[in-house]
Amino acid sequence: MEKIREQILLTLETNSRIDLKELAVLLGTDEATVANEVADMEKEHIICGYHTLIDWDRAGAEEVNALIEVRVTPQRDQGFDRVAERICNYPEVSAVYLISGGYDLLVTIEGKTLQEISRFVSGKLSPIEEVISTATYFILKKYKDHGTILEKKTKGERMLITP
Structure with a gap:
């Protein structure tokens, strides 16, 4: 897999709402290249859909x-x-x-x-x-779903015991 495609997929997997212009800047390329790669991967069913994780x-x-x-x-x-x-x-x-x-x-x-x-x-x-x-x-x-922790622990939940 091309490096640019892999980088696009890794980014979209964690943030499918990222603006293509912002993604292009992150990857050091132009927006048209990113848009074309995303469109191609959608046609090839490499990108199968976009989802929102709801608690x-x-x-x-x-x-x-x-x-x-x-x-x-x-x-x-x-x-x-x-x-x-x-x-x-x-x-x-x-x-x-x-x-x-x-x-x-x-x-x-x-x-x-x-x-x-x-x-x-x-x-x-x-x-x-x-x-x-x-x-x-x-x-x-559910504690974690699709790589996202749903319930954040508050700090200081455990008591510190010192000798």
């Missing part, structure tokens, strides 16, 4: 997140891709990962209540023919 607890919104491990029967000539694509199409699903270990897929979903997520698992995910079993874990609190 929904602080926003006062009711939201429940869950991680669901899914064990599936891989399909001939397609492996896990077909069932993963099917799961990706549900609007409740935030992410689907192929993983190693005792399960095959890790699915993250969002809902308004624990019951809503439970109904998704029992009514939509479990009935898929290739799904053998699932294990659901509700996220109770």
Whole structure:
């Protein structure tokens, strides 16, 4: 990968709202070069989207997140891709990962209540023919998400003990 592309990606990964002119100055190049590289990487699906990280607890919104491990029967000539694509199409699903270990897929979903997520698992995910079993874990609190610490510790939280 070209050095300029790598630098653009590293910067956008931590600050997707950066002005292209400012990014060009940081990288020691012109704005047109940066804009063209970004546009090319979007067309090539290297840059797949831009997201805002929101602390929904602080926003006062009711939201429940869950991680669901899914064990599936891989399909001939397609492996896990077909069932993963099917799961990706549900609007409740935030992410689907192929993983190693005792399960095959890790699915993250969002809902308004624990019951809503439970109904998704029992009514939509479990009935898929290739799904053998699932294990659901509700996220109770997020400390860090997408590399961002959500709750800053205050200084002096621990007492200093001296002899």
